[in-house]
Amino acid sequence: MIGTVTGPAPDAREATRARIEAAALDLFTRHDFETVTADEVADAAGISRRTFFRHFATKADTVWGDFHAHVLRLEGMLAATSDDQPVLASICAAYVEVNDYADADLPLLRERMRLILTEPALQAHSQVRYADVDRVVAEHVARRTGTRADGLVPRLVALSTRAAATTAFETWLAGDGSLADDLHAAFDQLAGGFPTLR
Amino acid sequence: MIGTVTGPAPDAREATRARIEAAALDLFTRHDFETVTADEVADAAGISRRTFFRHFATKADTVWGDFHAHVLRLEGMLAATSDDQPVLASICAAYVEVNDYADADLPLLRERMRLILTEPALQAHSQVRYADVDRVVAEHVARRTGTRADGLVPRLVALSTRAAATTAFETWLAGDGSLADDLHAAFDQLAGGFPTLR
DNA sequence: ACCGTAGTGGCACCGAGTGCCACCGACAAG
DNA sequence: CTTGTCGGTGGCACTCGGTGCCACTACGGT
Structure with a gap:
């Protein structure tokens, strides 16, 4: 062998x-x-x-730990979602599940995300790391919609859901609620076309 | 003097x-x-x-030219929008207007955006430059909604509209249509909660 | 005893930025 | 015409992130 x-x-x-x-x-x-x-x-x-x-x-x-494994897990979760579920709901569920940390790990996650979201050099670097996430999500949307992964809708869904996740992390860092709640709140706004804006 | x-x-x-x-x-x-x-x-x-x-x-x-002036113009356009208009529509209009280049300047813009969207180092750097745009848009949304600029909705709108703009630039680069059309297409998807996804 | 292999450390090197200083040209005041 | 000021410039040395190269060590297999 x-x-x-x-x-x-x-x-x-x-x-x-x-x-x-x-x-x-x-x-x-x-x-x-x-x-x-x-x-x-x-x-x-x-x-x-x-x-x-x-x-x-x-x-x-x-600062990123084994982010590649993180992306692979996300990819697996997206592949495992049911086709009955709306596309955005499947992505939200995958984001929530892949970010379901044990309570003991939350302080570490907080510090990591605080650094990534506030330190300019890390903020810049994040764009390159998140490009992998975008690719995985776009491919999922392309599969579900039967279109190309570089088309407008798959790319827009990938980038705007990541915007939702990032915003959820921002509000989670600023407050003391649960990350899952913040993720759902952000995805609900996105999926509903921002209902609070009339 | x-x-x-x-x-x-x-x-x-x-x-x-x-x-x-x-x-x-x-x-x-x-x-x-x-x-x-x-x-x-x-x-x-x-x-x-x-x-x-x-x-x-x-x-x-x-590669960014006088981007600070670009952000200032965007800020001015957002401030000049009517309060009768839906918030997302006002942002879309500002994005379209601030990116309304003369035909002669389009080749240069194409090359700039191609570099920014494809070269990893520039992609990373873009995050820092775009943070100013996000701040300006979030403040506009906060003004319109009477909430804090660091709240969930202003931040989410800022980040996801920038995602729409970025996606529009991607598709514009890949095809040969007009940038304004691509921007409107992306913003329509966003404002409608992605109608093509059921 | 003899290997291949993987992790390690040291060293020299490159490229992005930065602080410091000396120079030069334009201008204003004497 | 000389003197001083000021802004742009260039050279130099330095820090720091990152890389290529090489020698050393520890280990397991034969």
Whole structure:
């Protein structure tokens, strides 16, 4: 068999990665994101700067955890939705489900999202990461509507539902309610054509 | 009188700025954005690298022209809209009007938007520039609805209308129709709660 | 004992920005 | 005509993010 377990334990790499993440989030929380250098994060994690950039392609990536897995889960949930459900409802359900964190993880999520939504460098970086989400959602809409994924409706649904999710995160951060409620509130506005605006 | 005209002509600065913009757009069009160095742009514009960064804080900023003026115009148009008009319609009208370019300027706009929407570094940078647009639109919605500009509805309207505008630019770039038509199509979908999705 | 393989650290390098200083041309005041 | 001011300019050195290269180490398989 090719590619079986070898090298220094299967999860050693994941462990140092987690140490880097923790150190980075801690430093970014106590100082501005841009004033903290990659050297400082590496030092705090007990590794060299070079190794830091082997685990994370970018300083900004440390804030995102395993976002690729997040996108894959979202993709799976969208694929598993029923075709009886309205398209927007299926996307809302997938967003709610993929963001259903355990209570213990909420403080960490809060800090991550606060950084992503407020630090300019991370805000910019988010656009690139979210492009994957947009692609996945657009493909889902294209499947449901039998159109191309780069058509107006699939792309608009993808971008505006992400706008809804982002807004929900903003209001969730500012208040103390549940993220699921904020997501539903935003999606309801969107699906209803903003009923409160007459 | 203090601060009267002095130095090398009032518009000399604007002229070199325009030369840099032209040189940058030309180079970015013929090569990838990231492979072109600031030195090369400065050379092509006939100035030093140091001077380049005095006119543009960032390599990415060269693509955006005078975007601040663009945002100010949008703000003025939103303020000038009638309160009889539905809120979304007023925003759509402002977006259409602020993006009403002369035919001669369309090729340049196409190239700018193509770069912004496809080059990852510029895509990321756009988020920061568009944050100003979001703020202006959210304040307009807050004024119309008598709510706070950081509330759910103003923020959601701002972000999702920008999503509509972005999608309209995408489809405009892919096809050969008019930008105003694409903007109206996207805003109609949004205001109607996506009627084509049942 | 001999390998291949994966993680690591050090080093040199590139490119984006920035702070500092010295220069130059235009203008106004003496 | 000289002097001082001011704004644009260019050069230089520096920081920092990110990368390529190489040598070292630890491990497992043969």
